Amino acid sequence: MTERSLFPWNNPQTGLASYVALPLRLIVGYGFVEHGIAKWSKGPDVFAGILHGIGVPAPHLLAWLTIGTEILGGIAILLGAFVSLVSIPTIILLTVAIVTVHLPYGFSSIKLVSVTAGRAQFGPPGYECDLLYFACIVALVLGGPSPWSIDAYRLRKGRVVLG
Numbered sequence: 001m002t003e004r005s006l007f008p009w010n011n012p013q014t015g016l017a018s019y020v021a022l023p024l025r026l027i028v029g030y031g032f033v034e035h036g037i038a039k040w041s042k043g044p045d046v047f048a049g050i051l052h053g054i055g056v057p058a059p060h061l062l063a064w065l066t067i068g069t070e071i072l073g074g075i076a077i078l079l080g081a082f083v084s085l086v087s088i089p090t091i092i093l094l095t096v097a098i099v100t101v102h103l104p105y106g107f108s109s110i111k112l113v114s115v116t117a118g119r120a121q122f123g124p125p126g127y128e129c130d131l132l133y134f135a136c137i138v139a140l141v142l143g144g145p146s147p148w149s150i151d152a153y154r155l156r157k158g159r160v161v162l163g
Helices: 016-042 044-053 059-079 083-105 128-143 150-156
Strands: 112-116 119-122
Touching: 016 044, 016 059, 016 128, 044 059, 059 083, 083 128
Parallel strands: none
Antiparallel strands: 112 119
16 A cells, blocks of 8 residues: 555645645634634633733733634634734734743643542643644745635735735
8 A cells, every 4th residue: 555545635636635734724714703702702802801910011912903803814714814924913813822921831731730520620721722722823834825715716806915
């Protein structure tokens, strides 16, 4: 058996390799939207209070910028629209989250503390998930537009705009 017969999706002749970005776009985009909506649904003032508590300057402004970046950036990534452009604020957001929140808790995102009444109790998350999001976004940018994306549609139609 050859490698091509074992992994037909990896064969450039089948054309399936170009779809590798699709699951990355879906999980990263959904993750960003979900986090943004969670902050928005609890109220931007609650998130601003958290930012104020950890010493972030202009917490109300940054709360709204964070929520907007997560929701709008997440939607853009889900749709494959202007991915290289929205990668900049999303990566900045992840970097700030690592430095201001997750770094003191180490790498691992899952810290099992105990099991109470059959339910797992976890400690504060480290920066592992932030790095995974970061790596996926970089892979999406380096891979370029993929099928079923607005960026690919724009390229096919000759509408190349920064992004």
